Amino acid sequence: MTNKTVLHAKHLEAGAKMVDFFGWDMPINYGSQIEEHHAVRRDAGMFDVSHMTIVDVKGPQAQAYLRYLLANDVAKLQDKGKALYSGMLNEAGGVVDDLIVYFFDDTNYRLVVNSATKQKDLDWLAAKAEGFSVTITERDEFAMIAVQGPNAKAKAAQLFSAAQNEAVAGMKPFYGVQAEDLFIATTGYTGEAGYEIMVPNEQAADFWQALLDLGVAPCGLGARDTLRLEAGMNLYGQDMDETISPLEANMGWTITWEPSDRDFVGRDVLTTQKVAGTDKLVGLVMHEKGVLRAGQKVTVEGGEGIITSGTFSPTLGHSVALARVANTVTEHAEVEMRKKWVKVDVVKPSFVRNGKSVL
């Protein structure tokens, strides 16, 4: 059976081209993926991300549980509403999923996990909760709309109540706040400023329409992918999965090693891998015609690798990619494209931030 978000009818109304996305019937674009991409970089666009899973973790041992469950350390979160990005690892150090956790207090957290891995994640959360005094509750009564772009916040502000505007005033990136009916977070998956807003299901269509009326462009999964890739953000299932260590997925920064006596799932294996060295995820930039694509072979100094995500970058006007390669990599590599080896530059895996090239 195909799942539909509460905004499904709005997508059809807007003429979206729909595709199956891990069991969800979702918009891939509403006409032109590239125009949607530019709308987010230059003005404001919105995405239906209601298929993502919201899970609340509460209880006297909520903090202890999450410190064991996640490679990043929620004890670092001190300000109410502060968010943290983390991998949730298995015992072999592979990534079960990547997620965002919001902190309210030591007994109250909210997680947002991927839709493609929903049931696996819920099972994993439940299994690892054994022995901890926590309750884990899926919050499927909320839809989620990401409003992103340089003008996104100003446009959303026109829909917020006075109390909601007050709640978000001066809120730094990577925070979330419950303000009346909305949970408003300064997070996103595009490299632009903006909000991810959790809206009660019954209000979601009206909220979407109101954003549309303010000139916020509806954007599909196609633009979402090119935007996140330009921003150098990983896509679960593509750039990493259960067989890949965070050290091989540019997620080393999400592992909190100190204090060294904190036990978290996968720690032992990561410690060994860190000493031995692992492959690494790098950015590739190609200035020639053509588009780097996932699955293409890469050769680097002292070894080889593979492209995990590749695309044409609408902002830069040429192709960029993420590739997992031998850690002996230098600043040049070659990619096999249509039976030819093409030279590319190797960069840190980040290409565009706030509308501008960071190359």
Added chain:
Amino acid sequence: MSNIPAELRYAASHEWVRPEGNGVFTVGITEHAQELLGDMVFLDLPDEGDEIAMGDDIAVAESVKAASDVYAPITGEVVAVNEDLEDSPELVNSDPYGDGWMFKVKIEDESEVESLLDADGYAESIEDE
């Protein structure tokens, strides 16, 4: 249902052919093909003077989604190439039968065109996909 002009001839591999007189034919890809491919980002076209034969892969249409071969629907010499596509590949999306044309071919054997599909035949072929 996508637009399939009645006055053109088609290859099952989604190219169209339009007679321009004196044995010259313009070639492009169909609206259906550009819909399948999505936003076009690069076109790798043949060069003027190239000799091409029906069925050869002679061009590449690269979209946000995939790189796709374009096949020669007829045999002859390439006599013009649409240079506007270099800077504006999106013309293939916005006007596949007009400004999005790809190249022109001086054909050797005009009867070859008769072996191509007509609009109804092409419509049927894409229904069967």
